[in-house]
Amino acid sequence: MIRKTLDTDIPAVMAIYDAARAFMRAHGNATQWPEGTPSAEQLAADIAPGGSHVGGRVVATFAFLPGPDECYGVIEDGQWRSDTPYAVLHRVASDGTVHGIAAAMFAFAKERADHLRIDTHQDNLPMQGASIKAGFERAGIVYVSDGTPRVAFDWLREA
Numbered sequence: 001m002i003r004k005t006l007d008t009d010i011p012a013v014m015a016i017y018d019a020a021r022a023f024m025r026a027h028g029n030a031t032q033w034p035e036g037t038p039s040a041e042q043l044a045a046d047i048a049p050g051g052s053h054v055g056g057r058v059v060a061t062f063a064f065l066p067g068p069d070e071c072y073g074v075i076e077d078g079q080w081r082s083d084t085p086y087a088v089l090h091r092v093a094s095d096g097t098v099h100g101i102a103a104a105m106f107a108f109a110k111e112r113a114d115h116l117r118i119d120t121h122q123d124n125l126p127m128q129g130a131s132i133k134a135g136f137e138r139a140g141i142v143y144v145s146d147g148t149p150r151v152a153f154d155w156l157r158e159a
Contacts, residue, residue, distance in 0.1 A: 078140025
């Protein structure tokens with residue numbers, strides 16, 4: 001069950017971010033999400049407009065937000081497949097106790113948007129694989145707010 005994140009969920013979500021960070025470090029992704037990121041302030045900013053979601057008994061979290069996203073204004077080494085309105089998925093994380101979280105998140109988003117965009121660190125091979133498995137295609141390279149590159153993917157509903 002996916003639901004909107006409540007303010008009372010913030011400690012549990014922050015613990016999920018810690019678990020996801022540890023998983024990434026253990027699996028070759030040493031630089032994505034430095035300590036303290038995502039921050040509680042970023043989480044609160046996602047919660048305020050209703051964009052932050054959690055899965056089940058708070059074992060996973062993600063932001064599902066309407067575009068446009070300023071980080072997606074410029075793309076290198078490729079292009080977006082469409083300029084139609086889109087929603088974005090950000091700050092995807094799981095505590096690792098439940099399998100199938102990414103598939104559930106993607107299904108949730110696909111029920112609510114015809115065009116989705118997501119990005120991830122070049123070393124985050126599990127998220128890249130989950131995105132491709134869910135029907136996303138690599139679009140190119142974007143740069144996030146701290147100036148670091150991310151591999152970008154998009155998904156379009158078939159007409």
